Amino acid sequence: MEKKKIKMPSFHTDLDAFIPATDAEKEYIVQMRPSSTFFKDGVKRLLKNKIATASLLVMVIIILASILIPMFWPYSYEAQLGNQPGKPVDASYNNLAPFEYGATEQKRIEAGEKVFPHIFGTDAAGRDYFIRVVYGTRISLAVGLFASIIVLIIGMTIGSIAGYCGGKVDLFIMRIVDIIYSLPDMLMVILLSVVLKIALTDVIAGTVLEKIGVNIISLFIVFGLLYWVSMSRLIRGQILSLREQEYVLASKATGAKAGWVIRKHLMPNCISVIIISTALQIPSAIFTESYLSFLGLGVNAPMPSLGSLASDALNGIHSYPYRLVIPAIVISLIVLSLNLLGDGLRDAFDPKLNG
Amino acid sequence: MSSKTLGYILKRILLAILTVWVVITVTFFATRMIPGGPFIGEKAISPAAQASLEAKYGLDKPVFEQYVTYLKGVVFDFDFGPSLKQRGRMVIDIIADGMKVSAKLGVIAACSAAVVGIVLGSIAALRRNKLIDKIIMVVTTACVSMPTFIMGSLMLILFSLKLGWLPANGDSQGGLVLPIIALALYPMAYITRLTRSSMLDVLGQDYIRTARAKGVPKWKIIFGHALKNSLIPVITYFGPMLAYIVTGSLVVEKIFAVPGIGRAFVNSITGRDYTLVMGTTIVLAVLIVVMNLVSDILYKVVDPRINLE
Numbered sequence A: 001m002e003k004k005k006i007k008m009p010s011f012h013t014d015l016d017a018f019i020p021a022t023d024a025e026k027e028y029i030v031q032m033r034p035s036s037t038f039f040k041d042g043v044k045r046l047l048k049n050k051i052a053t054a055s056l057l058v059m060v061i062i063i064l065a066s067i068l069i070p071m072f073w074p075y076s077y078e079a080q081l082g083n084q085p086g087k088p089v090d091a092s093y094n095n096l097a098p099f100e101y102g103a104t105e106q107k108r109i110e111a112g113e114k115v116f117p118h119i120f121g122t123d124a125a126g127r128d129y130f131i132r133v134v135y136g137t138r139i140s141l142a143v144g145l146f147a148s149i150i151v152l153i154i155g156m157t158i159g160s161i162a163g164y165c166g167g168k169v170d171l172f173i174m175r176i177v178d179i180i181y182s183l184p185d186m187l188m189v190i191l192l193s194v195v196l197k198i199a200l201t202d203v204i205a206g207t208v209l210e211k212i213g214v215n216i217i218s219l220f221i222v223f224g225l226l227y228w229v230s231m232s233r234l235i236r237g238q239i240l241s242l243r244e245q246e247y248v249l250a251s252k253a254t255g256a257k258a259g260w261v262i263r264k265h266l267m268p269n270c271i272s273v274i275i276i277s278t279a280l281q282i283p284s285a286i287f288t289e290s291y292l293s294f295l296g297l298g299v300n301a302p303m304p305s306l307g308s309l310a311s312d313a314l315n316g317i318h319s320y321p322y323r324l325v326i327p328a329i330v331i332s333l334i335v336l337s338l339n340l341l342g343d344g345l346r347d348a349f350d351p352k353l354n355g
Numbered sequence B: 001m002s003s004k005t006l007g008y009i010l011k012r013i014l015l016a017i018l019t020v021w022v023v024i025t026v027t028f029f030a031t032r033m034i035p036g037g038p039f040i041g042e043k044a045i046s047p048a049a050q051a052s053l054e055a056k057y058g059l060d061k062p063v064f065e066q067y068v069t070y071l072k073g074v075v076f077d078f079d080f081g082p083s084l085k086q087r088g089r090m091v092i093d094i095i096a097d098g099m100k101v102s103a104k105l106g107v108i109a110a111c112s113a114a115v116v117g118i119v120l121g122s123i124a125a126l127r128r129n130k131l132i133d134k135i136i137m138v139v140t141t142a143c144v145s146m147p148t149f150i151m152g153s154l155m156l157i158l159f160s161l162k163l164g165w166l167p168a169n170g171d172s173q174g175g176l177v178l179p180i181i182a183l184a185l186y187p188m189a190y191i192t193r194l195t196r197s198s199m200l201d202v203l204g205q206d207y208i209r210t211a212r213a214k215g216v217p218k219w220k221i222i223f224g225h226a227l228k229n230s231l232i233p234v235i236t237y238f239g240p241m242l243a244y245i246v247t248g249s250l251v252v253e254k255i256f257a258v259p260g261i262g263r264a265f266v267n268s269i270t271g272r273d274y275t276l277v278m279g280t281t282i283v284l285a286v287l288i289v290v291m292n293l294v295s296d297i298l299y300k301v302v303d304p305r306i307n308l309e
Helices: A023-028 A038-048 A050-072 A103-110 A129-165 A167-182 A185-203 A208-212 A214-226 A228-242 A246-253 A258-294 A306-317 A322-349 B003-031 B047-057 B063-077 B091-126 B131-144 B148-162 B179-201 B206-214 B216-231 B231-257 B262-271 B273-304
Strands: none
Touching: A038 A050, A038 A322, A050 A129, A129 A167, A129 A214, A129 A228, A129 A258, A129 A306, A129 A322, A167 A228, A167 B003, A185 A214, A185 A258, A185 B003, A185 B231, A185 B273, A208 B131, A214 A228, A214 A246, A214 A258, A214 B063, A214 B091, A228 A258, A246 A258, A258 A306, A258 A322, A258 B148, A258 B231, A306 A322, A306 B148, A322 B131, A322 B148, B003 B063, B003 B273, B091 B131, B091 B179, B091 B216, B091 B231, B091 B262, B091 B273, B131 B179, B148 B179, B148 B231, B179 B216, B179 B231, B206 B216, B216 B231, B231 B273
């Protein structure tokens, strides 16, 4: 009589259950649809959102235009067209209306030559206004992006230190955050910009930084000093709540090291919040830069930014209102589409907020 | 009022005092970075005036002693020193003069923003997803994403240069209308959105359903139950709104040439009148901090359900 092998109920793990599947067995697994990553999922959700997609499109067009157009445009943002070397200043180039030409250009056209039109005319110093707007857009975008990255780096570092360490370190950092948070930010930005502008001019003279301009540098410093607080609060809160999650406990219980927990559990769960708040920081930085430029604390002349163009246009507003309207539309378009895009990103990449 | 509420208020007041102290300290040390110091700058002044300034503010003494003198002067006498560019005038007098105009501008803008915003927000919430709601939401979204200086400049072009309805100069008759609207639009749009979302939240509550089931008239539900409760989050916006109006008034007063504190501040920045910059920063900062404090405390006192932590 063959002795039947009876499986006794046991608390020991049945190792047979963990043998890898053979190829034959794998054949049976029907893939209903290709597996999707978190990122792919988010992009899919984002593209379903019509407003966010439209904003994304607008931003892509604006960014590409601001990068590509200066490459082939025949005029430069700083060249005063009426001011050729070795010749007296030709005032006929100043304050040209859209699609008008200066005196010498007019002669060349009459001689049968083709002259590239000044689509938006020229400004009071005879500079092609279209390329100034394009260049100003590029600078405003770059300033917004870099300022946001600075805020991101500082906020992330301090926020995660506060979150990980907890205890006294956390308490100390959060009190500082509280105070900076309750400071009237705009006033402090203005004050520090005024002072840094003067104090830094000598310090950076002759270095690479001088090219960027003392105002932009002080803008970055001010952003780094003041605006990291909301980012660090956010990241601290995320880390505090995440590290109490069961899956982190489970991971630790199965012997995961701190590095593993951070890389595999904390970071991926923070990243969407980080990306979204950075995306929303950019329009606010652009906003601040244009505001400061408007007060005369923005980029250094002759470099244009959208805010400084609008500010300059205010002087000739009676005769040339379009010079204010054009940068105004571009700023509003950028800020609006970045805000809408940020909202869309939040809806798409933060499933927890969807409720 | 529970002791917990009192404790919160005390903590909040302490934080406000600390913030004001930080503002004054930052301002003091920031302006000391300017070569020559804030009281002298790069301007050549007479030896006698310089001597009296040095004596009064102890410019030859150690920085810490200067700081204590300055702090005492600011806190007890509102003494921000003399203006560097407007000869013979004290900074505090310039601020007080400008405040008369700016306060009027700011208060009217804040009140109209609050009233219009609450009305529009309630209408949008009560007519949710109807045409009027959609129109209100589109317009407010546009208003929120347009910087004040752009809004102001565009209004200047449209209403005074093109249409000629209102004067472009803020100093003339009716000249404050445009600056007020320019200043009020953003907070108005913000309050509209805030009221709408909180009203929608309240309208979904059980007690509204109960009131309806009891047969309470609709207007009574709206005004007695819904509106009252949905205004609570709006209170929290009062502080930020004031901060917004203060910073917004800087550019609006520049655009419309309103002789207020904002224009004085902007001119002092470009004219390197450091003492005026310091003084105005401190006064406006204190204003904002106090307003934030009041709106925060009011928020906790009005709604006892709110968790104080």
